[in-house]
Amino acid sequence: MSVLPKALAFDVFGTVVDWRGSIAREAAPVLVAAGRSDIDPHAFADQWRARYVPAMLAANKARAASESTAFVKLDSLHRTMLDDLLATLDIDLDDSTRAELTRGWHRLDPWPDTVAGLTRLKRRFPIVTLSNGNISMMVAMARRAGLPWDAILGAEVAGAYKPAAQTYQATAAALDVAPGELCLVAAHHADLAAARKAGLMCAFVSRPMEYGGRPAPDRDAVQAWEYSATSFTDLADQLGC
Template sequence: MLRALAFDVFGTVVDWRSSVIAELTEFGREHGVDVDWARFADDWRAGYVPAMDRVRRGELPWTRLDDLHRMRLVELLTAAGVSAAEPEIDALNRVWHRLDPWPDAVAGLTRLKERFVITTLSNGNVSLLTNMAKHGGLPWDCVLSAEIFGHYKPDREVYLGCARILDVAPDELMLVAAHPSDLRAAREAGLRTGYVHRPLEQGPDRTVPRPDDDEFDVMATDFLDLADKL
């Protein structure tokens, strides 16, 4: 019996790209600099996977996502020739705490919460995810993060750690995500899987392919559709 749902957050629950581009554009306006902020946002987001790999290889100690994001932000600002004071960089880095939910997210989560325990399961650190929930009105029962387990997704320890903390068997827990690679890793750890299609995550000009209809336990167009199917 399915008892709990764990949600990937960036791209699945919140529209990270539009939120980050909007704040970067305002930052540029305030500093009088003209940069391709959409590309900047994409480069910023793309940098965190290589940074996590540096931690896995032992080149960096365990590092919160906030700090990985800040390292990449400084690199990108320097490459773009943009100078800013440390407090301004800190404030800009916290844009990841202020991401807006997809339009269906709050209503869908509220419905799902009536029947299941719902939690985050993200590489974002706990403070980031908590602040994001406050900002967006996300009705989590609890906030779980890779930070708690000392591993990033897709490491097996994150998925099994979530089940352990919620006191459910792995097959009583479903990972909900818009990213097939995350779901495949969760499935390998024994979790059930729910795919939600977010075609605009990478922007209106980049197509996000759908996996095969039978690859995951549930295939949904959004959280309201997921609630209907569960």
């Protein structure tokens, strides 16, 4: 297309990093130590992640219902989700083990093309996060994985979780660009659909192994996005980087 965005904003979980494989890696020794080697670590990661969207929606609803309700960081929600999962699976872990397992979300591995692709894209565009992850989590992840962000933006800055429109629009405002001048890069059609509704441009990047090769749960939300790529390096090619 002829009109290029002025900046690129990236979903992180699943788009930039492999949350499923990374959390399975973190959970595996914990499950063995707890005497629950019968539980597949990848299934454990899936069940933890399955609590993600309901937790986000509940947090947004609580904030909308009362202006005095403080924004709850994703680290706190992850811990609540973990406690619920452990209770469901009848696994007893001490507090320090639970805390360290929750911090596993700070140590997610990038996809093989991530760093090279971001580095190329950064040559031409400002690149920022537009994630539901809190700032300290995104900073720790970036430092560990070498993610070259220009800024950490998203839910904590906006005071709301995606798919709330203000999360996307606040990111554009922080960059002093119009929503239509900001392009969300994501592997999730539902995220892109919400971004488009909020006025953003959209770039889909396929991550077929995010769910271990299973079909993505939001595949029915697909639209004709401004860009569609197989990797960040492919997107860089398309954007002339």
